[in-house]
Amino acid sequence: MTDPVFIAVAKTDEIAPETAREVEIGGRSILICHSDGRFFAIENLCSHAEEPLACGRLKRGWISCPAHGARFDLETGEPLNPPATEPLKTFHLRVVGDVIEVAL
Ligand code: FES
DSSP, rough: OOOOOOEEEEEGGOOOTTTTEEEEEETTTEEEETTTTEEEESSSSOTTTTTOOTTOOOETTTTEOOOTTTTTEETTTSSSTTTSSSSOOEEEEEEETTEEEEEO
16 A cells, blocks of 8 residues: 655645635645644535535534535544535645645
């Protein structure tokens, strides 16, 4: 098994606490989320009706979908309340110095 390839996507100070930034990697829209003192990478696509999550509210390690209000755990992608029942796609993220890197 080969090691994942990490790609630099942002500096840590470019994403304020409890906000997210949309980046495109390999044709996929990914959200880099800064919440609860940590960074997370999720697909910018709700598992309920495939609406973008980019304008969703972040708090204490979850993001809420702006369309119908489902909340998701940013670490696991698991839904925390209806109407979503399926998890979000999450990606490996690491911070090297002040650079955020993501692997698809
Ligand atoms: S599209 Fe996200 S909760 Fe419906």
